[in-house]
Amino acid sequence: MYIQRFNPTLISPTLFSMMIWLSGMFLLSSCSTSNHSAQTNTLSTAAPDNSAQQKKQQFFTFLKPVIESENAHILQQRKKLLRLKSESRLSGRDLAWLTQLASEYGLAITGQPSSSNWQTLQARVDIIPVEMALVQAANESAWGTSRFAQQGNNYFGQWCYQKGCGIVPKHRISGATHEVQQFDNANHSVRAYMHNINTTRAYAGFRNIRQNLRVHKRPLNAEVLVVGLKSYSERGMAYVRIIQSMIRSNRSLIQSS
Numbered sequence: 001m002y003i004q005r006f007n008p009t010l011i012s013p014t015l016f017s018m019m020i021w022l023s024g025m026f027l028l029s030s031c032s033t034s035n036h037s038a039q040t041n042t043l044s045t046a047a048p049d050n051s052a053q054q055k056k057q058q059f060f061t062f063l064k065p066v067i068e069s070e071n072a073h074i075l076q077q078r079k080k081l082l083r084l085k086s087e088s089r090l091s092g093r094d095l096a097w098l099t100q101l102a103s104e105y106g107l108a109i110t111g112q113p114s115s116s117n118w119q120t121l122q123a124r125v126d127i128i129p130v131e132m133a134l135v136q137a138a139n140e141s142a143w144g145t146s147r148f149a150q151q152g153n154n155y156f157g158q159w160c161y162q163k164g165c166g167i168v169p170k171h172r173i174s175g176a177t178h179e180v181q182q183f184d185n186a187n188h189s190v191r192a193y194m195h196n197i198n199t200t201r202a203y204a205g206f207r208n209i210r211q212n213l214r215v216h217k218r219p220l221n222a223e224v225l226v227v228g229l230k231s232y233s234e235r236g237m238a239y240v241r242i243i244q245s246m247i248r249s250n251r252s253l254i255q256s257s
Helices: 013-046 051-085 092-104 115-124 130-141 147-152 186-199 201-215 222-232 237-256
Strands: 179-181
Touching (some): 051 115, 051 130, 092 115, 130 222, 201 222
16 A cells, blocks of 8 residues: 655645744743743752741740749749848848758758858759750650650650659550659649759759859850750760750750740
8 A cells, every 4th residue: 555655845835834833832832841840849849848947936935935934933042042141140031931942952951051051052043044944845855746745744754753643654664663754734844854953963063064154154055054964864975965966956946936
């Protein structure tokens, strides 16, 4: 069977030019579409995903006022403590207040306080840097999403040892009796955390660093003070470096919260 093949000489010059022009326009349109798609994909890939940053911001915005409130209460205590220290002898009323304060911070005072009593109280009755507290809370509670934070308002991983005092960890090792302490609200969790740092023997190093900064009238630098918390985690200094890194990387977010 004979098949007639395409012969461009059979097409008029005008029609042939029209076909060439249409082909060119089609190719130009294809290239333009392809380039637009590539540009769109590049912009989409380059566009930052702010969801993680927003979650961090929300966490800091929620917890920062709580930490600042507890610190303000401690500063009031410290201000009165330092005023009483300047007195040559305390009145019965002031002595009662100081005895109660000492008891709150794990120290027993009988009669007029000694120089050692004053020194110990000055080291204990002091604030926790906001950056350090926020970052530790973020680390311990997975930015407020952990079961213990959601169900027990526990943002710092505090344990308790009486049955029923908290939430039993799902992966608690055999024979262990600790529970993760439950709190009525975030304020109580922050208060317990600060009390722990300010009174427990394990954090004496932290308090020594803080007191040394006070003596030399230097700011309470969170990155410096974290070095005194190597006992907070079994990871030791590795934990300290993690918290220091988190402080640096989240500083601007904390300041803007």
